[in-house]
Amino acid sequence: MAEHKTEGQGRKGRKGRTERRFEAVSASSSWATLAGTVVGALLLGAGIFSQWLSSRPWDLAPWVVGSGAVVLAAVILWGDFGGKAVRVGDAGVALELPGKPLRRLGWYAVESIRVDKGQLRIVGSDTEISLSLSGDAQASAWVVKEARARIPSRVELSKEERQGLPEPSEALGTQLPVEKLQVTGMRCKASGKVITFERDARPCPRCGQVYHCESVPETCLTCEADLAAPKGKSS
Numbered sequence: 238m239a240e241h242k243t244e245g246q247g248r249k250g251r252k253g254r255t256e257r258r259f260e261a262v263s264a265s266s267s268w269a270t271l272a273g274t275v276v277g278a279l280l281l282g283a284g285i286f287s288q289w290l291s292s293r294p295w296d297l298a299p300w301v302v303g304s305g306a307v308v309l310a311a312v313i314l315w316g317d318f319g320g321k322a323v324r325v326g327d328a329g330v331a332l333e334l335p336g337k338p339l340r341r342l343g344w345y346a347v348e349s350i351r352v353d354k355g356q357l358r359i360v361g362s363d364t365e366i367s368l369s370l371s372g373d374a375q376a377s378a379w380v381v382k383e384a385r386a387r388i389p390s391r392v393e394l395s396k397e398e399r400q401g402l403p404e405p406s407e408a409l410g411t412q413l414p415v416e417k418l419q420v421t422g423m424r425c426k427a428s429g430k431v432i433t434f435e436r437d438a439r440p441c442p443r444c445g446q447v448y449h450c451e452s453v454p455e456t457c458l459t460c461e462a463d464l465a466a467p468k469g470k471s472s
């Protein structure tokens with residue numbers, strides 16, 4: 238429960254929005270990927286040797302080649318090659334997938350967070366991010382901590398499930414500034430007005446719900462954060 242905050246940090250309308258980045262440590266599936274690669278390559282190599290290079294090929298050689306190829310194909314399809322990282326912070330949860338754009342789910346867009354079959358499922362209306370409770374334990378703990386502070390009604394974990402998570406550690410994960418989010422084209426949650434200019438956008442500091450500057454409600458329609466006195470004292 239370290240309440241230590243670095244200078245200038247705080248949730249209310251600061252510019253310096255940050256998030257933590259966690260590299261996945263999905264040890265079990267990575268091992269399975271490695272083992273599958275080794276077994277597949279051995280089968281394939283032995284089969285090819287016997288079938289085409291050896292003077293006395295085994296009867297089973299084509300089958301060995303075939304099964305080696307099948308194992309390797311499975312590894313390519315379903316293997317875990319790492320490279321997946323998770324970000325958790327002011328802008329919600331984001332998944333880095335190799336070679337793909339960041340899959341981001343803002344807090345305002347989260348409909349529920351629950352535990353299901355060893356996974357923490359962060360479900361939005363059109364996107365879902367699942368984290369492995371064992372491999373992404375710290376990231377999962379941070380998601381739950383942040384979500385309980387921002388959108389508590391959508392966190393559907395039992396007390397036992399919460400206690401199964403590690404204590405979120407301030408020391409783990411790399412802190413990054415949130416990269417600029419695309420707000421133009423989004424609709425104001427209160428008026429439905431499309432945000433045409435970035436300067437008109439007023440995101441809720443707690444959940445990221447976007448409002449048009451002319452129709453900011455007193456409390457956020459999504460998370461009920463107080464929006465009436467934005468950004469310090471501008472009188």
Ligand SMILES: [Zn+2]
Pocket residue numbers: 345441442443444445446457458459460461462
């Ligand atoms: Zn909000």
